[in-house]
Amino acid sequence: MTKKELRAQMIEQLKNQSRTVKTQRDQQLVSNFIELETYKKARTLATYLAFPFEFDTSLLIEQAQKDGKRIVVPKTYGKGKMVFVSYNAADLEMNAFGLKEPRSNQTVAKSDIDLIHVPGLAFNNMGYRLGFGGGYYDRYLADFAGSTVSTAYPFQMLDFEPDYFDIPVKEVLQYGEL
Numbered sequence: 001m002t003k004k005e006l007r008a009q010m011i012e013q014l015k016n017q018s019r020t021v022k023t024q025r026d027q028q029l030v031s032n033f034i035e036l037e038t039y040k041k042a043r044t045l046a047t048y049l050a051f052p053f054e055f056d057t058s059l060l061i062e063q064a065q066k067d068g069k070r071i072v073v074p075k076t077y078g079k080g081k082m083v084f085v086s087y088n089a090a091d092l093e094m095n096a097f098g099l100k101e102p103r104s105n106q107t108v109a110k111s112d113i114d115l116i117h118v119p120g121l122a123f124n125n126m127g128y129r130l131g132f133g134g135g136y137y138d139r140y141l142a143d144f145a146g147s148t149v150s151t152a153y154p155f156q157m158l159d160f161e162p163d164y165f166d167i168p169v170k171e172v173l174q175y176g177e178l
Contacts, residue, residue, distance in 0.1 A: 006130060006160065010121035013155050022153075025175045027058040029065055029151045032173055033117075039145040042114035044070040046084050049092070055151045061087065066090040068106045072108045074136070075101045080104065082136040083107040097132075110140075115147045118169045122158045123150060127168030131161065141167040149173055 001009070014054030017025075033039055045064050050057045061071055071087035076095060085102040094102040118137055129150060131137055141148060148169040157174060 002175070003008065003130060003133070006158075007121055007133060010156065011053065011129070014153075017053075017153070023056075026059055027151055029055060029173060029175055030059045032109075033060060034063055034150070036149065036171070036173070038115050038149060038171070042069060043065070043146070043147075044072060044108070044113050045115050045117065046072045046074075046108075046113045047117040049073055050119070050120045051099065055153075057117070060117065062151050070169075072113060073102060075105070075107075076134075076136060080135045080139050082140050084110075084113060110144055113144070113146055113147065116141070116144065118148050118150045120150050120152070120169075121158070122160065123152050123169075123172045124158060124160055124162070125172075127170060127172055128160075128162035128166050129169060129172075135165070136168045137163055141169075147171075151175075 039045070047060055048056050064071055072084040073087045074082050075085045076082050085104050086104055086108060088102065088104070091103050093103050095101045103139050118129065118141070120131055122130040149171045150169045150173065152172050154175055162168070
């Protein structure tokens with residue numbers, strides 16, 4: 001199966017989850033996420049603003065704000081360039097991918113980010129991920145020194161070979177793990 005076919009299959013499975021099951025999984029993943037030592041130590045958390053079929057990052061953002069964390073989210077540019085900008089729910093606009101992103105261009109330095117919550121459609125047991133195909137995160141993570149975590153539903157864990165340019169996340173938090 002090609003990466004394009006695998007992406008389509010994973011998006012279909014994500015979209016076909018029952019709303020009840022997805023909500024339960026999302027709540028459990030957030031509960032597990034905030035128990036991670038890397039989360040507890042992080043002052044600045046980078047996460048993404050998700051498509052409705054992805055892990056509901058609004059739950060994580062809300063909890064992280066309650067925990068006093070600084071939240072930063074991605075802003076994308078052409079040619080695979082991505083930066084992180086402070087999250088402000090009142091200052092978002094729709095981007096070319098159909099996702100909300102900050103209007104602000106006030107970039108947060110990589111060295112100021114402690115933990116990045118990395119999105120993905122599929123993950124293997126070595127932390128490699130299949131994203132949406134733009135390479136934004138692989139480019140950003142290539143020289144990122146902090147911690148990285150992804151969240152995954154059971155069906156997102158697959159056996160696939162990464163490309164030479166893929167950057168693995170340090171931890172894939174799977175639904176059901178404690």
